Amino acid sequence: MKTNVYVLYGGQSPEHDVSLRSALAVVNRLDRERYRVFPIYIDLDGRWHGGGELAGEVGRPGDLRLSAEETVPMGDILKRWYNESRDSHVVFPVLHGPNGEDGTLQGMLDMLNVPYVGNGVFASAAGMDKIMTKRLMEQARIPQAPYSAVASFEWDKDADGIVRELEAAIGYPCYVKPAAMGSSIGIGRCENREQLLRAVREAFRYDRKIAVEKQIDGREIQLALIGDDEPFCSVAGEFERERDFFSYERKYASGKLTMRIPARLDDGVYARLRTMALRAFRTLDGAGLMRVDFFVTDDNDVYFNEVNTLPGFTENSMFPAMLTHDGRRTFAELLDELIELAFRRYRAKRGSFERRAER
Template structure:
């Protein structure tokens, strides 16, 4: 009996559109001779639409939007869990952002006992939360930019005190970020107090907890990690671009990005960063895949910027490109590898339960 591969996409986060783009690429690339691919669209309201069998190639993300046949979240999720119990099933979540990348869906799948691609509950939750990620990496001695935390309640009750702390600890320019968000959504580069106030108000639209970081002047270099107990790290890559803030529009709308793989690094620095990427993966209890991003100064000092536990698979995404240039892994082969890692992880967990 053929394996059913459920592709979860859409969702309620601000990264809904990014998820559609990733889903389109994965859907068109997966080997449909190996899997019966059944995409499941989750609306912006959180309703899980009926699975449908994908055979023909799709051209636009808009073709992935579906109309829900259930009138409640509970009913639609219940129907999904019932389907999970039938036959050989596996889930590939391509839900970016909160409500999909943050451990919530992963916990649901754990309860259902269904293997799924990617990181587990802990790594997903911690990796989504920039503040928690920083605290764990700090405990492991991994170099990062200076940062402070800002809670919404503190900004509302004592904004001037928050600004004073920021100026004393971080200074300008700084970056204001929602703790739980990806794709550069809600992030601002702030060069003075007025811009910082506006940046804080913007970030608070997406989360009640913010991270404010000192600017590191340098290039952004990315690495792809794949594996479970014995993870591997790709060569480094970077985007050739102007040295300004790489926001959402520049990532997904403007186009024209040029990938430089391998990144221009000394062999010694590249090796050190690859080892640090693996350290971060293990520190966060990673599984399956993770992209690890660094800033590299002109003096050759590397600062770990952030991790992405569900990196994008769009046409301009770095993660699949890094593996293609590292060892020749084609996109379809990469999907197969991630699925096998999901099965491996599920098998290991079952052995733990039985023992």
């Protein structure tokens, strides 16, 4: 019997359009001999639209924007989830950003008792919050750039004093980042006080907490992990580019990105990166998938940058490219593996719950 896969995408997030592009790749690569594929679209107003089974490939990301007239009531989908075996359906989230990869969706799916692809509540929430991630990486003794955390209420009370503290502790150039945002949205690079003030105001549009980091002069190197207790770590990858800020537009809109897989690294540097990536995955209690990003300087010093607990699956996304580069798996087989990991984790959790109930 085929497994029902519900691909959940869109959402009330600045990364809405990226999610559509990821969803397009996923729905078109899922093996229709093994799965029945159902889209679930969350529009920008937060309305859920459950689509019927997709018969074939979808042409464009915009074709996944389901309207109210062409959707199945979510109540009918929930009844199916409750009335059918849990082994017959799984949710595949490709919701990037807030309310998608920050633990809120994962908590809801846990409450619904539905298997789903990817990280659980804790890893998702901690991994989405850059400040919390940095504090956890400090505990794990993973080197990273000097940073400061600033809350909006602190800024409102004493912006001048905070600027002086940031200039003394971090200096220029630096980066200002919303705590819980991805795809380089809301991030600003600053070389002076005027740029810092502007970047802080912009970052606070997206979050009530921001991180201010010292710039590390180096290449950004990424590694992809897949698995659970003993995750597999990919070769390293990088986008070939000038060493300036990698904006949202350059990531997704320019169409001029060049991937280099594997990245040009000494074997010893890769070994250090792999060790740190695995430690970061386990520190966050990762499950399913994760991308871990680092900076590598010209002197081969290594600094942790960030994790992504629900990395992109678009045509420009490094995560699937790194995991399919070595020929171990195709894109479709990567999706198969993630779905199997979702069921394995669900069965393990259910087994723990049942053993506790027996006591």
